[in-house]
Amino acid sequence: MxxxxxxxxxxxxxxxxxxxxxxxxxxxxxxxxxxxxxxxxxxxxxxxxxxxxxxxxxxxxIPARLSGLRERANPEGGLLTVEVEATLHHRDAPDRWSAFMKPGKRIKPGDTVRFGSLTATVLAKGEDGLVDLGFDRSGVDLDAAIRDVGVMPLPPYIAAKRPEDExxxxxxxxxxxxxxxxxxxxxxxxxxxxxxxxxxxxxxxxxxxxxxxxxxxxxxxxxxxxxxxxxxxxxxxxxxxxxxxxxxxxxxxxxxxxxxxxxxxxxxxxxxxxxxxxxxxxxxxxxxxxxxxxxxxxxxxxxxxxxxxxxxxxxxxxxxxxxxxxxxxxxxxxxxxxxxxxxxxxxxxxxx
Incomplete structure (x- = not known):
């Protein structure tokens, strides 16, 4: 149809x-x-x-929206950083989630993303906007870290009109x-x-x-x-x-x-x-x-x-x-x- x-x-x-x-x-x-x-x-x-x-x-x-910094080595020395946001989508392993990331075009496999105290590596990037994130923690430790740094993922038609709150x-x-x-x-x-x-x-x-x-x-x-x-x-x-x-x-x-x-x-x-x-x-x-x-x-x-x-x-x-x-x-x-x-x-x- x-x-x-x-x-x-x-x-x-x-x-x-x-x-x-x-x-x-x-x-x-x-x-x-x-x-x-x-x-x-x-x-x-x-x-x-x-x-x-x-x-x-x-x-x-879960508080599945995470804000952080994408880090990538600068050929001229130091790090290139960009503010990014990840919305977790599907848990693929104890230490891995697929996620939708913004701005997605700037994300590449191998990038490091720091969400406060939580660190992830971009393992793969799909054509549909999903990326695979491997985290530096696993299982219940990863769950606890996500609760600490994440916020409630309000639907986009609400989040565009007001911020999330208590x-x-x-x-x-x-x-x-x-x-x-x-x-x-x-x-x-x-x-x-x-x-x-x-x-x-x-x-x-x-x-x-x-x-x-x-x-x-x-x-x-x-x-x-x-x-x-x-x-x-x-x-x-x-x-x-x-x-x-x-x-x-x-x-x-x-x-x-x-x-x-x-x-x-x-x-x-x-x-x-x-x-x-x-x-x-x-x-x-x-x-x-x-x-x-x-x-x-x-x-x-x-x-x-x-x-x-x-x-x-x-x-x-x-x-x-x-x-x-x-x-x-x-x-x-x-x-x-x-x-x-x-x-x-x-x-x-x-x-x-």
Whole structure:
């Protein structure tokens, strides 16, 4: 399909710079069989049934944006230094990360980059803007150093309008956050509160955790004119044996699998066989879902509103129908819904 098919105009004032309080007071646009209904996140239990299963991503965002100095030997003596910024993307080894760096054109293999007390060497540079960084520390020592020198990696559409601050340390983590590794929040999960989870449990909706460490590639625009020419960056995820068995049992009993966010959906679909059986999963996924994809596991999706021409808008269009999602987004814009990471949510029922 043409990437232009997934374009739409969004007024700048619809981009949320802060989340609402309390989190479950955010608005929720329910999209079912082409019908749009305005609600609030706190109303979620009323749209689900006893026996349904809520699947959330329990990843935790790390302070993945690092500022430093690139050092290179000067042929005339001394060092040439340039200020650079790295946004970590994917952990490749205990002492290695791939990262997007700015300004990327000035980075070459062999360069030394000093992020305060943390030092890295540029091991390789890819055509897609990623560089491989080898650090002078490994494992938990590297984790601790990143926490010391890094800052919260706010999405570019927020970071361009304001700096990160202390509020973001809590605002940009979900109530589910348990495992360090993401450089972007699974934002649909930001709407949940302990009170909402208690009400869902009272309604007979079970909750299950999977882990997908979200990479910085989630914010990259699709530059190809045809979606078939776009390459997704891989992200690491895990579905446990117990979670897979529990979700298969939910389907066997006639319950629905309700994913909180596109990250948990992408991971479950990666873990599911052609016959719809969900298996354990441990590794990388680069699944790219566009209209025409046949969903195997997920019945309902709760997700925020996504960027035009993005892989995530393509995913929701595959799930609920392109024309339906265009109408839903047009409605959301007219009705002043708040967009993107700190914005409102939608509840999508899969088109059949």
């Amino acid at each position: 043409r990437t232009a098919d997934f374009d739409f105009d969004l007024p700048e004032d619809r981009i949320a710079l802060r989340p609402v309080e309390p989190r479950d007071s955010a608005r929720l646009l329910v999209v079912q069989e082409g019908v749009l209904r305005d609600a609030a996140v706190r109303d979620l239990p009323g749209f689900l049934r006893a026996g349904d299963a809520l699947v959330f991503n329990d990843t935790r965002v 509020r973001d340390l809590s605002d940009y983590q979900t109530v589910f956050a348990a495992h360090d590794g993401s450089v972007a929040a699974p934002t649909a999960g930001l709407h949940f509160t302990p009170e909402l989870l208690a009400r869902l449990a009272e309604a007979g909706v079970s909750t299950h955790a999977v882990t997908l460490h979200v990479g910085a590639g989630t914010f990259l625009p699709v530059k190809a004119d045809d979606t078939a020419d776009h390459r997704m960056h891989s992200e690491w995820g895990e579905v446990s044996v117990g979670t897979a068995a529990a979700l298969n049992a939910v389907h066997a009993r006639g319950g629905r699998i309700v994913c909180v966010g596109t990250t948990s959906l992408r991971l479950l679909e990666s873990a599911t066989a052609e016959d719809g059986t969900i298996g354990a999963f441990h590794g990388d996924t680069a699944i790219f879902i566009t209209p025409g994809y046949r969903f195997r596991a997920v019945d309902v999706l709760m997700t925020n509103f996504h960027l035009p021409r993005s892989t995530l808008f393509m995913l929701v269009s595959a799930f609920a129908g392109l024309e339906t999602m265009k109408a839903a987004y047009a409605h959301a814009i007219v009705e002043s819904y708040r967009f993107y990471s700190y914005g409102d949510g939608s509840l999508l029922f899969r088109s059949r």
